[in-house]
Amino acid sequence: xxxxxxxxxxxxxxxxxxxxxxxxxxxxxxxxxxxxxxxxxxxxxxxxxxxxxxxxxxxxxxxxxxxxxxxxxxxxxxxxxxxxxxxxxxxxxxxxxxxxxxxxxxxxxxxxxxxxxxxxxxxxxxxxxxxxxxxxxxxxxxxxxxxxxxxxxxxxxxxxxxxxxxxxxxxxxxxxxxxxxxxxxxxxxxxxxxxxxxxxxxxxxxxxxxxxxxxxxxxxxxxxxxxxxxxxxxxxxxxxxxxxxxxxxxxxxxxxxxxxxxxxxxxxxxxxxxxxxxxxxxxxxxxxxxxxxxxxxxxxxxxxxxxxxxxxxxxxxxxxxxxxxxxxxxxxxxxxxxxxxxxxxxxxxxxxxxxxxxxxxxxxxxxxxxxxxxxxxxxxxxxxxxxxxxxxxxxxxxxxxxxxxxxxxxxxxxxxxxxxxxxxxxxx
Amino acid sequence: xxxxxxxxxxxxxxxxxxxxxxxxxxxxxxxxxxxxxxxxxxxxxxxxxxxxxxxxxxxxxxxxxxxxxxxxxxxxxxxxxxxxxxxxxxxxxxxxxxxxxxxxxxxxxxxxxxxxxxxxxxxxxxxxxxxxxxxxxxxxxxxxxxxxxxxxxxxxxxxxxxxxxxxxxxxxxxxxxxxxxxxxxxxxxxxxxxxxxxxxxxxxxxxxxxxxxxxxxxxxxxxxxxxxxxxxxxxxxxxxxxxxxxxxxxxxxxxxxxxxxxxxxxxxxxxxxxxxxxxxxxxxxxxxxxxxxxxxxxxxxxxxxxxxxxxxxxxxxxxxxxxxxxxxxxxxxxxxxxxxxxxxxx
Numbered sequence: 001x002x003x004x005x006x007x008x009x010x011x012x013x014x015x016x017x018x019x020x021x022x023x024x025x026x027x028x029x030x031x032x033x034x035x036x037x038x039x040x041x042x043x044x045x046x047x048x049x050x051x052x053x054x055x056x057x058x059x060x061x062x063x064x065x066x067x068x069x070x071x072x073x074x075x076x077x078x079x080x081x082x083x084x085x086x087x088x089x090x091x092x093x094x095x096x097x098x099x100x101x102x103x104x105x106x107x108x109x110x111x112x113x114x115x116x117x118x119x120x121x122x123x124x125x126x127x128x129x130x131x132x133x134x135x136x137x138x139x140x141x142x143x144x145x146x147x148x149x150x151x152x153x154x155x156x157x158x159x160x161x162x163x164x165x166x167x168x169x170x171x172x173x174x175x176x177x178x179x180x181x182x183x184x185x186x187x188x189x190x191x192x193x194x195x196x197x198x199x200x201x202x203x204x205x206x207x208x209x210x211x212x213x214x215x216x217x218x219x220x221x222x223x224x225x226x227x228x229x230x231x232x233x234x235x236x237x238x239x240x241x242x243x244x245x246x247x248x249x250x251x252x253x254x255x256x257x258x259x260x261x262x263x264x265x266x267x268x269x270x271x272x273x274x275x276x277x278x279x280x281x282x283x284x285x286x287x288x289x290x291x292x293x294x295x296x297x298x299x300x301x302x303x304x305x306x307x308x309x310x311x312x313x314x315x316x317x318x319x320x321x322x323x324x325x326x327x328x329x330x331x332x333x334x335x336x337x338x339x340x341x342x343x344x345x346x347x348x349x350x351x352x353x354x355x356x357x358x359x360x361x362x363x364x365x366x367x368x369x370x371x372x373x374x375x376x377x378x379x380x381x382x383x384x385x386x387x388x389x390x391x392x393x394x395x396x397x398x399x400x401x402x403x404x405x406x407x408x409x410x411x412x413x414x415x416x417x418x419x420x421x422x423x424x425x426x427x428x
Numbered sequence: 429x430x431x432x433x434x435x436x437x438x439x440x441x442x443x444x445x446x447x448x449x450x451x452x453x454x455x456x457x458x459x460x461x462x463x464x465x466x467x468x469x470x471x472x473x474x475x476x477x478x479x480x481x482x483x484x485x486x487x488x489x490x491x492x493x494x495x496x497x498x499x500x501x502x503x504x505x506x507x508x509x510x511x512x513x514x515x516x517x518x519x520x521x522x523x524x525x526x527x528x529x530x531x532x533x534x535x536x537x538x539x540x541x542x543x544x545x546x547x548x549x550x551x552x553x554x555x556x557x558x559x560x561x562x563x564x565x566x567x568x569x570x571x572x573x574x575x576x577x578x579x580x581x582x583x584x585x586x587x588x589x590x591x592x593x594x595x596x597x598x599x600x601x602x603x604x605x606x607x608x609x610x611x612x613x614x615x616x617x618x619x620x621x622x623x624x625x626x627x628x629x630x631x632x633x634x635x636x637x638x639x640x641x642x643x644x645x646x647x648x649x650x651x652x653x654x655x656x657x658x659x660x661x662x663x664x665x666x667x668x669x670x671x672x673x674x675x676x677x678x679x680x681x682x683x684x685x686x687x688x689x690x691x692x693x694x695x696x697x698x699x700x701x702x703x704x705x706x707x708x709x710x711x712x713x714x715x716x717x718x719x720x721x722x723x724x725x726x727x728x729x730x731x732x733x734x735x736x737x738x739x740x741x742x743x744x745x746x747x748x749x750x751x752x753x754x755x756x757x758x759x760x761x762x763x764x765x766x767x768x769x770x771x772x773x774x
Contacts, residue, residue: 083477109748117745121476196482198472199465199468199469200472276504277504279456279486363486363487364485364486364487365464365484367482376454
């Protein structure tokens with residue numbers, strides 16, 4: 001037996017240890033992924049757990065006597081009378097009929113609170129379309145107030161447990177009586193997707209914020225994509241390598257790391273204070289976000305252009321194409337998938353951005369759904385911020401629901417970016 | 429492809445520039461976060477019940493709102509600013525200097541600040557002086573000499589033997605909040621001025637007076653509980669011996685769980701706040717640029733909606749949201765001033 005171990009013995013001796021290390025090394029990786037997944041699951045479970053109930057909304061059926069006298073309509077051909085008619089009055093009459101025992105002033109006010117104060121407008125829309133209903137008795141489903149909505153949603157099926165909030169025994173009595181009558185129902189919350197913001201949770205929706213986000217992103221895309229691509233083409237195809245272009249490159253990379261709130265301050269100083277553009281409009285928001293997205297687009301576009309093999313350029317030049325023809329006919333079409341991917345990722349970033357928009361006044365109470373880039377609006381993340389700050393309890397679930405919608409958009413955009421890259425990108 | 433994109437860019441920029449200078453067809457409101465919940469309710473109803481667009485309301489704080497408001501006349505500037513105090517003479521001068529000459533002042537109601545605790549604890553009867561002694565950073569020496577010492581009081585009993593022997597624990601809003609500003613100004617400074625020699629400081633050393641009277645202690649008894657008044661209400665339920673500082677609307681909505689302490693013998697109620705006998709209350713205003721009436725559609729109608737009986741009246745929807753309405757005579761005066769578009773002077 002030789003004293004010195006042969007190489008194979010050395011290897012064998014260490015082999016078990018090396019396998020263990022290998023396993024540990026892999027386990028670290030798996031643990032990291034598991035941790036990430038766990039966080040994601042907790043986040044999603046929390047948001048969906050809180051937010052799913054916002055997609056349903058409680059309605060109450062009322063038997064309403066639409067007498068022309070109570071409404072104050074004397075001439076059904078006069079539209080101005082329909083605007084001013086006393087819709088709340090007839091709805092209140094219906095509630096008093098259902099609960100005739102209520103006669104104290106304060107109690108009556110509580111009773112009227114069962115239905116949303118938007119119910120009157122609902123009735124107005126109904127009557128404007130069907131004026132023949134006047135002087136008849138109809139059953140209509142109207143929006144319930146947010147407190148009753150929360151109560152009904154949290155109620156267990158036998159009514160033994162529910163979130164009572166600031167309800168009195170009488171109020172619980174009313175709603176239980178209505179439930180026993182079978183005139184309370186949960187329906188899909190269409191308002192949430194069709195309405196703008198409101199101070200009444202049951203009438204609040206994200207349509208306004210969604211359109212605001214859409215207009216802001218359109219402005220951002222229309223500005224940042226051509227500018228970004230032009231800059232990338234020049235830097236890759238024309239610019240000489242010298243100190244000046246190095247300086248520009250360093251600055252573009254730096255710009256990508258600047259905190260977004262700085263862009264907001266810049267936007268406030270330049271566009272609003274200097275050019276005196278109005279506050280809170282998607283046009284200004286889009287320009288500010290353009291500044292923020294440009295570096296992302298320039299960097300990814302340059303990478304995409306760089307990935308086009310030089311042989312293609314040389315071949316085109318060889319058969320007599322000019323430099324511009326080479327770029328427009330060959331390089332750009334081949335680099336387009338990569339550039340679009342970069343642009344979509346930049347847009348997804350811009351969609352989730354809040355800080356710079358706060359400074360240019362896009363955090364405001366806006367009810368009307370914006371119809372263009374110069375109408376005041378908010379965006380989805382700002383709407384989430386505004387709702388999370390509201391005292392009404394029913395806004396908690398709406399905040400989570402809005403987060404779900406925003407996450408949905410982000411997931412769609414990022415998936416699109418991945419698909420584009422997979423399907424269109426060519427490999428050489 | 430690039431060419432079309434370039435053209436689109438140019439077109440978008442040109443369109444934008446054109447729209448940016450065009451007339452605005454909605455009312456733009458800025459200002460106090462205390463008035464925000466009330467003016468948003470009015471704006472929403474105004475938008476739904478008329479053919480005008482719903483006004484846009486930004487919550488910028490009273491000071492920030494005044495700054496924007498006084499920048500000048502023209503569609504780029506807001507039409508109305510909300511305020512949880514009266515306009516200062518310096519702000520009024522700034523407005524005048526920038527060409528905002530005619531301003532209509534509208535007093536809409538009051539907001540009370542409540543010092544409350546859980547209904548399961550006894551209701552306290554405090555004076556402003558006791559509040560000052562409990563919460564100021566520096567208080568007069570208990571031995572009676574005219575010097576200031578670091579606040580030595582640990583329990584309410586230390587301050588006044590008739591008060592319960594509880595540790596002083598007060599949950600209140602952070603310095604960024606308007607409620608905190610008003611509490612410091614009205615409650616602490618009010619209590620401070622009931623001590624004669626500190627009040628005399630006001631004439632001799634104004635800055636020192638302000639510092640002594642408005643600095644809140646930072647050694648534990650005053651607990652900053654965040655901007656959210658809901659949270660303070662929840663914490664008072666959990667900690668029965670603590671007191672909390674919050675807006676009157678939250679007392680109104682949670683009266684089954686919390687009660688307001690009496691201040692100088694007056695309970696925080698609609699009537700006492702409205703007639704001024706409850707001392708920790710402040711007026712709520714909004715200011716209107718007269719030059720914009722006629723230029724911006726719907727201004728006069730919005731003012732009319734805000735000052736209608738259905739809104740700011742005794743039983744109006746703003747009182748349901750927690751605003752304390754003005755007295756009958758005061759309301760009539762305000763409604764009349766708004767109708768005749770009377771501009772203010774200082």
